[in-house]
Amino acid sequence: MVEKTNMFGQAVRGISITAFGNILLNALSVLSTLLILHNLVPYDYGLWRLLLSAMTAVGLLGLTGVTGMFTADIVRELGEERPENARFLLSRVTRFFLFTCLIAALALCIAAPIISRLSGIALTLYLYVLSLTVLATGLRQPYQIYFQAYLHPFAAQLLKNATTILYLLGIGLFVAFLNWGLWGLVAAYTLSQLIPVVMYAPSFFHVLKPRTMGARPTYNFSRAFFGRGKWALAEDYVAALTNALWPWITGYFLSISEVGIISLALLLMSQVSALVPFQYVYRSLLPRMTQERERVGEWLMRGMRYSVFAQVAIGACAWFAIALLIPWIAAKYSPVIPLFGFLFIALPVNGIGIMLTEWFYAHKRQREFFIASALPSIGLMILLPFLLLSFGLAGFVLWYILNSAATDAFSLWYARRDPVFPLKISLRILPDRKDFALIREAVSTFRAR
Numbered sequence: 001m002v003e004k005t006n007m008f009g010q011a012v013r014g015i016s017i018t019a020f021g022n023i024l025l026n027a028l029s030v031l032s033t034l035l036i037l038h039n040l041v042p043y044d045y046g047l048w049r050l051l052l053s054a055m056t057a058v059g060l061l062g063l064t065g066v067t068g069m070f071t072a073d074i075v076r077e078l079g080e081e082r083p084e085n086a087r088f089l090l091s092r093v094t095r096f097f098l099f100t101c102l103i104a105a106l107a108l109c110i111a112a113p114i115i116s117r118l119s120g121i122a123l124t125l126y127l128y129v130l131s132l133t134v135l136a137t138g139l140r141q142p143y144q145i146y147f148q149a150y151l152h153p154f155a156a157q158l159l160k161n162a163t164t165i166l167y168l169l170g171i172g173l174f175v176a177f178l179n180w181g182l183w184g185l186v187a188a189y190t191l192s193q194l195i196p197v198v199m200y201a202p203s204f205f206h207v208l209k210p211r212t213m214g215a216r217p218t219y220n221f222s223r224a225f226f227g228r229g230k231w232a233l234a235e236d237y238v239a240a241l242t243n244a245l246w247p248w249i250t251g252y253f254l255s256i257s258e259v260g261i262i263s264l265a266l267l268l269m270s271q272v273s274a275l276v277p278f279q280y281v282y283r284s285l286l287p288r289m290t291q292e293r294e295r296v297g298e299w300l301m302r303g304m305r306y307s308v309f310a311q312v313a314i315g316a317c318a319w320f321a322i323a324l325l326i327p328w329i330a331a332k333y334s335p336v337i338p339l340f341g342f343l344f345i346a347l348p349v350n351g352i353g354i355m356l357t358e359w360f361y362a363h364k365r366q367r368e369f370f371i372a373s374a375l376p377s378i379g380l381m382i383l384l385p386f387l388l389l390s391f392g393l394a395g396f397v398l399w400y401i402l403n404s405a406a407t408d409a410f411s412l413w414y415a416r417r418d419p420v421f422p423l424k425i426s427l428r429i430l431p432d433r434k435d436f437a438l439i440r441e442a443v444s445t446f447r448a449r
Helices: 002-039 042-062 064-079 083-119 124-149 153-177 182-207 221-253 256-274 278-289 293-329 336-362 366-391 393-416 433-448
Strands: none
Touching (some): 002 153, 002 293, 042 064, 042 083, 042 124, 042 256, 064 083, 064 124, 064 221, 083 124, 124 182, 153 182, 256 336, 256 393, 293 336, 366 393
8 A cells, every 4th residue: 555655656746746747848849930930831831840850760760769668667676676777878878879879970971961862951061060969869768768767857847948948049140130041940950969968977877876786787698679669669760750740741742831830830739738747757657567557448448538638638739839929920821720629539549558558668569569569550551642732731730630540440459359368448537536536646646845
């Protein structure tokens, strides 16, 4: 009973810190976005999205798709009271990401002129500069793993908000004041990624030092990476390639300006999801209770319910704010208002999918997660050109909603039929008495802290 109370207290603390941090983060992100919209035309914003997609595609060589898997493994080692195993794994993961992200950064420099030649757009110099952010990922990913696995939500939010503040200051200086246009956006983004990573490095490497002498870790890094890791990477590759391909496909069949409009709508969707922090907290808690099936099912059921309600409520407020602000600050982006309204349909679907993802990570089901999430994405990506040609921007909305719904359906089907840890869950919509009791307990716990 004490363990359950402690777990609930950790969840409340993590969710509250992450939620408040994300509110500040999103407020800063909104200011950054408004500055960008006021100073860049949709065509330039579309070019920015193409740059990010190219960087994402080549950045796959950084192999960051195993981040979630190793986070869950470190949490599991800590839950089974093997701290040196956890520290050893964190150290190996850090060296691994430093090496792979260096390779990815060099590959982006090599690919930059090829991408420019194939696209017919002068992107080479921009990509050279952005390769520095790929290199910085080699430390940013281990930082995120450490903060999440060791339950340091405040430090995680501090790093995120420092990055966002620097990005906002950079946009204000380079884009709004100096009027550098797209170059200003690239400079602001690159510096905001590099400076916090470099400043935190000394403290992080101190954490990696062994605390006991002569301890021999038993965690098999190679077995985990080449066993479950290949499926985590495969899923990440498909997700990253989907995010990298749709801007180029949309730009080809529609226009780069419409890529900018869609990118803005998806950015706003991601900011709504970021304000619902259950995913980050659940990944640090569910691996500790995998042997208690009913408990896992109850946590997921209530997490889905709260996630859906929160996303719908925040999304409605966001759409109302967008409808007021966009015509006033950046009328040239007004098409994003109805586009976000249609994408709003996917928010409750995303709320369920975010929580289901944590079940797969907690139970080491990377192969099943790949099948459930990647295969629908591959099939629907083939339909995207047809949908764009037939329905224009509405075709993209239809593709996005179908992609989210198909992934949820496949994930739920696999989780319920797992031979070892079948997910027993009832997708009730309305809250029950225990929901209200948990809310009262959460408020009491928060006040006590």
